[in-house]
Amino acid sequence: MVNTIPAPQPLLKLPNDQEASGRTLGAEEIAFVTEAILSGTLTSTKGTFVKALEQQFAQLLGVKYAYACSSGTAAIHTAIAALDPEPGDEIITTSITDMGALTPILYQGAIPRFVDVDPVTWNVTAATIERCLNERTKAIIVTHLFGNPCNMTEIMALADAHHIPVIEDTAQGFLAKHHGQYAGTFGKVGCFSLQQGKHITTGEGGIVTTNDEAIARRLFLYINKAFGYGDPHPDHYFIALNYRMSELQGAVAAAQLSKLEGIVERRYSSAAKLTEKLQGIPGLETPVHAPLDTHVYWKYCLRVDARVLTDGAVGLAKKLKEEKGIFSAPRYIQKPAFQCEIFEKQRTFGNSRFPFTLATPEALDYSRDRFPGTFEGLEKVLVLPWNEAYTDEHIDYIADAIHQAVAHIAR
Numbered sequence: 564m565v566n567t568i569p570a571p572q573p574l575l576k577l578p579n580d581q582e583a584s585g586r587t588l589g590a591e592e593i594a595f596v597t598e599a600i601l602s603g604t605l606t607s608t609k610g611t612f613v614k615a616l617e618q619q620f621a622q623l624l625g626v627k628y629a630y631a632c633s634s635g636t637a638a639i640h641t642a643i644a645a646l647d648p649e650p651g652d653e654i655i656t657t658s659i660t661d662m663g664a665l666t667p668i669l670y671q672g673a674i675p676r677f678v679d680v681d682p683v684t685w686n687v688t689a690a691t692i693e694r695c696l697n698e699r700t701k702a703i704i705v706t707h708l709f710g711n712p713c714n715m716t717e718i719m720a721l722a723d724a725h726h727i728p729v730i731e732d733t734a735q736g737f738l739a740k741h742h743g744q745y746a747g748t749f750g751k752v753g754c755f756s757l758q759q760g761k762h763i764t765t766g767e768g769g770i771v772t773t774n775d776e777a778i779a780r781r782l783f784l785y786i787n788k789a790f791g792y793g794d795p796h797p798d799h800y801f802i803a804l805n806y807r808m809s810e811l812q813g814a815v816a817a818a819q820l821s822k823l824e825g826i827v828e829r830r831y832s833s834a835a836k837l838t839e840k841l842q843g844i845p846g847l848e849t850p851v852h853a854p855l856d857t858h859v860y861w862k863y864c865l866r867v868d869a870r871v872l873t874d875g876a877v878g879l880a881k882k883l884k885e886e887k888g889i890f891s892a893p894r895y896i897q898k899p900a901f902q903c904e905i906f907e908k909q910r911t912f913g914n915s916r917f918p919f920t921l922a923t924p925e926a927l928d929y930s931r932d933r934f935p936g937t938f939e940g941l942e943k944v945l946v947l948p949w950n951e952a953y954t955d956e957h958i959d960y961i962a963d964a965i966h967q968a969v970a971h972i973a974r
């Protein structure tokens with residue numbers, strides 16, 4: 564008798580951005596780090612690598628100024644500090660983001676004013692922002708979530724009409740384009756992260772960009788304890804931190820930067836292949852981006868309909884893990900940012916609750932019915948890790964796994 568039970572297929576291990584398999588770190592980075600170490604100069608105030616990184620990044624994006632800093636969180640903090648809000652001013656931001664994009668608002672004494680997102684793109688829109696604009700609005704932070712650019716045409720038109728500066732959180736959106744223009748170059752300041760899991764990495768690191776000379780000056784100073792290096796009579800001009808990137812990180816980042824365009828292209832083309840293979844599955848929507856935009860696929864996000872597929876995104880994630888060893892993250896950050904303890908319990912400085920004490924009730928109204936897109940978006944999202952090292956074999960494996968899992972949970 565022929566044994567008809569098929570042999571179990573071996574699980575394929577996917578490249579992973581937390582280790583060498585999914586990172587582009589190699590000989591170039593080693594050569595630059597070695598050069599940095601042998602130079603004996605590891606501070607960016609005296610060295611050459613961070614300066615080179617800044618110049619090359621500005622050139623790549625086509626902006627006048629770029630300054631490296633110690634993290635994406637530091638980049639956001641620096642951007643906010645450069646705009647110098649009054650205590651109690653509101654800064655509009657998204658309810659689906661990294662906490663590193665939110666705590667800097669509070670540290671600068673301002674109030675995060677959460678706005679809803681489009682449940683299909685998970686991005687803020689001009690419409691969701693407009694509902695929350697008021698006389699206290701000092702700035703708007705937009706986040707190009709998962710590498711898909713926000714509609715910057717509409718957002719800039721709204722912001723410009725109200726003379727409100729825009730900060731672009733581009734931590735997940737290196738080289739993403741809206742209508743052919745790079746994300747991070749529309750607003751007053753662009754913020755980038757070089758953390759381990761981003762498109763390119765130095766372990767921890769960040770970059771801020773601008774075209775505005777006065778803002779550039781404040782960005783530089785904020786990263787440097789507001790010390791006026793090079794001035795005739797330098798002083799510490801205002802309250803600021805040391806957010807400098809070291810030369811060791813700068814060396815790695817400079818090498819990584821030369822690989823960025825290739826990384827983004829590979830992520831884009833492999834994502835297109837997966838999208839092709841997942842068409843027409845009931846209950847499953849593949850990522851969408853505007854026709855004239857370039858999504859850079861920090862992650863590959865599916866929308867899963869629990870009315871069609873049992874337990875929705877959670878059910879699909881469970882099957883992918885059990886059957887094929889594929890990790891994915893339903894709900895991304897689990898809950899809207901405003902439901903974290905920082906906001907729910909207003910845990911800030913001692914028992915002061917500052918700066919929440921300065922907020923209007925309106926700004927702190929986190930009622931569910933104000934955020935329908937956020938709740939729907941988080942309910943449906945299944946975040947698949949994405950990587951430039953994925954081959955056609957990996958894409959086929961992921962696509963087959965999804966088809967199989969979906970067949971098992973279809974209602």
Ligand SMILES: *Cc1c(COP(=O)(O)O)cnc(C)c1O
Nearest residue numbers: 634635636661663664734756758
């Ligand atoms: C990663 C990230 C940050 C914070 O960057 P760190 O380098 O981790 O401090 C901020 N915003 C978004 C959208 C991010 O993805």
